[in-house]
Each structure stands twice: as C-alpha cells, then as structure tokens.
Amino acid sequence: MLHVSPPHYTPPTLPELLAACIRQERVAQRRLYGQFHGFAIGICLRYARDRDQAMEAVNDGFLKVFRDLYRFDMARHPEDVLGSFRGWLKRIMIHTAIDHYRANERHQHQEELNDATLNQADQAATPLDNLSYDELLALVQRLPPAYRAVFNLAVIDGFGHEEIAEQLHISVGTSKSNLFKARAHLRTMLAQHTTSSARYVVG
Numbered sequence: 204m205l206h207v208s209p210p211h212y213t214p215p216t217l218p219e220l221l222a223a224c225i226r227q228e229r230v231a232q233r234r235l236y237g238q239f240h241g242f243a244i245g246i247c248l249r250y251a252r253d254r255d256q257a258m259e260a261v262n263d264g265f266l267k268v269f270r271d272l273y274r275f276d277m278a279r280h281p282e283d284v285l286g287s288f289r290g291w292l293k294r295i296m297i298h299t300a301i302d303h304y305r306a307n308e309r310h311q312h313q314e315e316l317n318d319a320t321l322n323q324a325d326q327a328a329t330p331l332d333n334l335s336y337d338e339l340l341a342l343v344q345r346l347p348p349a350y351r352a353v354f355n356l357a358v359i360d361g362f363g364h365e366e367i368a369e370q371l372h373i374s375v376g377t378s379k380s381n382l383f384k385a386r387a388h389l390r391t392m393l394a395q396h397t398t399s400s401a402r403y404v405v406g
Contacts, residue, residue: 350385
C-alpha cells in the first residue's frame with residue numbers, strides 16, 4: 204500500500220500573519236495572540252495590582268490591536284517588521300495598562316514635593332542601579348500603585364514627566380514626587396532585602 208506523506212507545514216511569516224489578522228481571520232488572530240501573549244503580559248504585569256488585572260489589560264489590549272492593526276505600517280521598516288511590531292504592540296499595552304490603572308486606582312492620594320529637590324534626588328546614583336532587571340521588577344511590584352505606575356513609565360519605559368502627567372492625568376510635580384517616593388521605597392526595600400540576605404548567610 205502506498206503511503207503518502209503529509210505536506211510539510213510552513214508557519215506563516217509575521218507579515219503574512221498580520222495580513223491575515225487584518226482580514227479578521229480567527230486562526231491568525233489566535234496565533235498572533237499566542238505568539239505575543241508572553242511579551243504583552245510582561246508589560247502589563249508591571250502596572251497591574253495582580254496577574255488577573257494584568258490579564259484584563261492584555262485582553263483589552265489585543266482587542267485594540269486587532270481593531271487597529273490596519274494602521275500598523277509594515278512597509279515602514281521592512282527589514283525589521285518584528286521589532287517595529289513589538290514597539291507598536293508595547294505602546295498599546297502600556298496605554299491599556301494605564302487605562303486600567305486609572306480606572307482601578309483613582310482613589311490613590313497624590314502629593315507634590317519641591318521640584319528642585321526631586322530633580323537632584325533623581326539624578327543621584329543609588330544601589331538600585333546595581334540590580335538586575337528581574338530583581339528590580341520584583342521590587343517594583345511591591346510599590347504602591349501610584350508610585351509603581353510612575354516608576355515604570357519613567358525608568359522602565361523611558362517616558363518624560365510631562366508625558367507621564369498626561370498619561371496618568373496628574374501634574375508634572377506629582378509625577379516627579381511619585382518617582383522620588385518610588386525610589387525611596389525601593390531603597391528601603393533593598394536595604395531590608397540585603398539585611399535579610401546577610402542574616403541568612405551568616406546564620
């Protein structure tokens with residue numbers, strides 16, 4: 204009996220996958236979601252209170268991705284469609300996570316400090332600079348929501364205070380204040396962590 208081997212399956216390239224998603228093909232949408240879900244959840248977890256809240260932001264973010272994907276210009280960077288798409292996706296996830304933050308944390312009290320003091324403090328080197336990325340994110344997750352949001356936007360994602368103020372609907376002074384307090388909280392947590400580690404080593 205003659206056995207016919209099934210044809211070799213070649214997964215679609217990213218441009219092909221994106222084109223299929225623009226055509227609203229469900230299989231392609233599920234594949235894109237699966238391919239970039241880990242990347243998206245990593246972004247949203249930085250802003251969310253917990254994993255459930257992050258998942259809500261991820262799912263809402265992908266709805267926006269599928270709705271607005273036709274706006275993504277693959278021809279703009281044909282040599283690096285993946286990098287370009289990841290940057291576009293990251294912006295959507297950040298904005299969506301911030302929308303969820305605003306909806307869930309409106310009651311957070313905001314305070315402003317002296318701008319000159321804050322600027323000087325922000326420029327100083329701290330022990331935080333020696334942490335690995337994963338160690339820093341683990342500490343950031345323990346910050347109060349208002350401080351965590353500003354720290355992520357400023358330090359991790361590279362936004363300026365004016366952009367942060369616009370995103371979070373706060374003043375520039377409050378953005379600087381919350382970044383200053385976030386750094387202070389992180390230094391305290393780092394000192395506690397270092398002390399605990401030393402005790403463990405010494406026994």
